[in-house]
Amino acid sequence: MEIEEMKALWSEMSDQLEQQKKLTSEIIMSMTQERYTNKFRTLSNYERVGAVICFGIAIHIIVNFEKLDTWYLQACGVFTLSVLFILPILVLNSLKKIRNLNITNTNYKETLLNYSKAKRNLLRLQQFGIFLSFILMFAVSGVFAKIWSNKDFFRVERNIWANLSIVFAVFFVVFCSYWGYRSYNRITRSAENILKELE
Amino acid sequence: MQKEAEFIRIIKENEGVIFKITTMYTDNRDDQKDLYQDVVYQLWKSFGSFRAESKISTWMYRIALNTALTRLRKSKRIGNPVSIDKVILQQTENYDSEFEERLRLMYAHIKQLNVLEKGLMLLLLEGKKYEEIAEITGLSPSNVGTRISRIKQKLKQQIVNQ
Numbered sequence: 001m002e003i004e005e006m007k008a009l010w011s012e013m014s015d016q017l018e019q020q021k022k023l024t025s026e027i028i029m030s031m032t033q034e035r036y037t038n039k040f041r042t043l044s045n046y047e048r049v050g051a052v053i054c055f056g057i058a059i060h061i062i063v064n065f066e067k068l069d070t071w072y073l074q075a076c077g078v079f080t081l082s083v084l085f086i087l088p089i090l091v092l093n094s095l096k097k098i099r100n101l102n103i104t105n106t107n108y109k110e111t112l113l114n115y116s117k118a119k120r121n122l123l124r125l126q127q128f129g130i131f132l133s134f135i136l137m138f139a140v141s142g143v144f145a146k147i148w149s150n151k152d153f154f155r156v157e158r159n160i161w162a163n164l165s166i167v168f169a170v171f172f173v174v175f176c177s178y179w180g181y182r183s184y185n186r187i188t189r190s191a192e193n194i195l196k197e198l199e
Numbered sequence: 200m201q202k203e204a205e206f207i208r209i210i211k212e213n214e215g216v217i218f219k220i221t222t223m224y225t226d227n228r229d230d231q232k233d234l235y236q237d238v239v240y241q242l243w244k245s246f247g248s249f250r251a252e253s254k255i256s257t258w259m260y261r262i263a264l265n266t267a268l269t270r271l272r273k274s275k276r277i278g279n280p281v282s283i284d285k286v287i288l289q290q291t292e293n294y295d296s297e298f299e300e301r302l303r304l305m306y307a308h309i310k311q312l313n314v315l316e317k318g319l320m321l322l323l324l325e326g327k328k329y330e331e332i333a334e335i336t337g338l339s340p341s342n343v344g345t346r347i348s349r350i351k352q353k354l355k356q357q358i359v360n361q
Contacts, residue, residue: 001305001308001354002354002355003351003354006305006308006309007323007324009302010219010305010324010325011326012298013219014325017214017215017218017219021211021214023210023211023214025207028207028210028211028239029207031236031239031240031243032239032243098269101269103241103266103269104245104248104265105245105248107261108261108264108268108315109336109337109338110337111265112268112314112315115268194313194314194315197315198315
């Protein structure tokens with residue numbers, strides 16, 4: 001379709017839309033109410049619930065920290081606590097930055113730049129989180145095996161089913177990490193292309 | 200009350216513009232309605248601070264495009280097929296399915312452009328001059344010209360590849 005044909009079609013569509021006006025004053029003013037559903041707000045709410053769960057688990061680990069009686073279990077505990085406290089705060093902060101982008105006093109280019117930067121940061125953080133989850137899986141297993149069953153996850157003798165379930169869990173996390181990384185990578189690259197084009 | 204009446208008048212005058220922008224940036228009816236409401240909300244929010252330094256249409260396009268842009272946040276689906284059931288606002292007695300099909304094809308072409316090009320294309324189709332496009336987008340008029348030539352080439356390429 002040539003550009004001239006598009007222009008003619010667009011103009012015809014605009015004429016039809018002119019004849020089809022259907023907004024009433026009531027509809028317009030009801031759209032201005034804060035009750036509108038913002039999908040990003042929903043996303044923030046999910047992240048907030050996730051953060052509360054992380055903090056809850058972290059507090060549980062702190063309360064039982066004395067049960068971690070070897071240096072490597074204590075290291076696992078410290079690592080798990082760090083991830084559970086720091087990562088949700090960083091993600092919520094990134095989401096807040098995107099939500100609070102000023103779109104009323106900036107032009108299209110500025111908004112695109114600010115948005116692409118904020119999105120790139122959020123995506124990088126989420127990519128980092130995916131990699132951390134792989135290490136976290138082992139650290140958490142060590143910490144909770146000790147806290148809940150008083151067993152050393154790294155030294156205990158396991159039967160074939162226990163070993164198989166660990167292998168299955170590793171494959172599962174590797175698959176999720178790879179899939180998540182690829183998706184985020186694609187979106188991050190597209191955000192970076194826009195930034196390169198504009199800067 | 201004066202402010203509200205003025206706002207309602209502006210929205211009623213320009214509802215077609217909002218409709219076209221929201222159709223350009225969404226892939227289905229629900230998202231479009233959602234974005235439409237979001238655009239009106241953002242316009243109302245910034246209406247109080249609008250100073251008549253620029254044209255009301257320039258202000259409106261800027262807010263609407265910025266809102267559409269930041270709504271791409273959850274899923275970026277450039278190149279997906281157009282799945283809006285009816286591109287035009289509502290079926291009339293003179294509903295023309297062939298016209299609707301051509302519109303769908305046009306939107307399919309435009310939606311393959313990147314987000315910046317999409318905004319430029321919309322403003323070009325709206326009949327805006329390069330200077331006004333520059334004012335809305337923040338690009339220089341010469342840059343607008345260069346990018347629009349590139350968009351034309353891209354669209355030609357799309358036709359060749361079909």
